[in-house]
Amino acid sequence: MKTETAVEKLGLREIVPGASAEYDGVYAGDFLSRAMSRVTEGDLWVTIMSNVNVIAVASLTDAAAVILAESVEMAPDVVETARAKGVAVYSSDKTVYEICVALGEIEP
Amino acid sequence: MPENVTFHFDVDGENFTSAGEASVMVKKKLRQLGLPPEVIRRVSIAMYEGEINMVIHADGGDADVTVTDDEVIIVLSDRGPGIPDVGLAMQEGYSTARDNIRSLGFGAGMGLPNMKKYTDSMEIETEIGVGTKITMTVKL
Numbered sequence: 001m002k003t004e005t006a007v008e009k010l011g012l013r014e015i016v017p018g019a020s021a022e023y024d025g026v027y028a029g030d031f032l033s034r035a036m037s038r039v040t041e042g043d044l045w046v047t048i049m050s051n052v053n054v055i056a057v058a059s060l061t062d063a064a065a066v067i068l069a070e071s072v073e074m075a076p077d078v079v080e081t082a083r084a085k086g087v088a089v090y091s092s093d094k095t096v097y098e099i100c101v102a103l104g105e106i107e108p
Numbered sequence: 109m110p111e112n113v114t115f116h117f118d119v120d121g122e123n124f125t126s127a128g129e130a131s132v133m134v135k136k137k138l139r140q141l142g143l144p145p146e147v148i149r150r151v152s153i154a155m156y157e158g159e160i161n162m163v164i165h166a167d168g169g170d171a172d173v174t175v176t177d178d179e180v181i182i183v184l185s186d187r188g189p190g191i192p193d194v195g196l197a198m199q200e201g202y203s204t205a206r207d208n209i210r211s212l213g214f215g216a217g218m219g220l221p222n223m224k225k226y227t228d229s230m231e232i233e234t235e236i237g238v239g240t241k242i243t244m245t246v247k248l
Binding site for chain 1: 125126127128129131132135145149152153156157160212213214215216217218219222225226
């Protein structure tokens with residue numbers, strides 16, 4: 001699926017650019033150990049966690065991008081870390097559920 | 109590979125925000141060595157969980173990674189409190205992480221289970237009040 005389509009359809013705000021042009025799947029969840037074992041390369045990861053450990057997990061799993069739900073804020077130093085590690089981050093005012101439903105409606 | 113390649117990392121227990129740094133470095137180095145992506149993924153998960161455990165429970169420790177012809181060996185040693193009941197700690201969902209740690213997204217009780225799941229062997233040596241040493245291998 002094209003990342004651009006998801007960004008447009010959901011009205012995602014770009015916090016850190018650099019997402020892959022395409023994504024392969026979606027994972028939603030906040031426990032880092034769960035995400036660590038379930039997010040696979042090229043996935044969008046939808047979460048309400050925005051601390052620096054999220055960036056480490058997204059980097060280790062080669063996630064296509066992190067989508068922060070419910071407009072949770074990411075601290076400036078975490079944004080810098082994401083930028084340095086090449087982890088793309090988007091923000092949405094939608095809930096995790098609403099984001100997943102909207103992503104599910106995108107044709108593969 | 110003609111000779112074994114080894115990496116050593118000091119895992120800083122004080123700096124919680126940099127937890128995962130050693131795992132990210134190992135991943136980068138394994139990529140440079142050209143190891144298969146699935147091997148790198150498994151090592152990354154096991155190493156990250158172990159590293160986080162050392163930061164959460166043991167105030168840091170040492171991580172040594174050795175790449176041989178046929179496997180990656182990860183040795184994590186700490187001088188923490190030790191694990192009173194390894195069988196209990198190995199159960200999915202069991203966690204002794206404090207609330208402030210949980211609020212960061214840790215404490216799912218999946219650390220040790222993930223380490224076992226994503227490696228070919230895992231050995232835990234632990235002594236109360238002395239520390240814990242975990243040796244894991246991932247076959248190439």
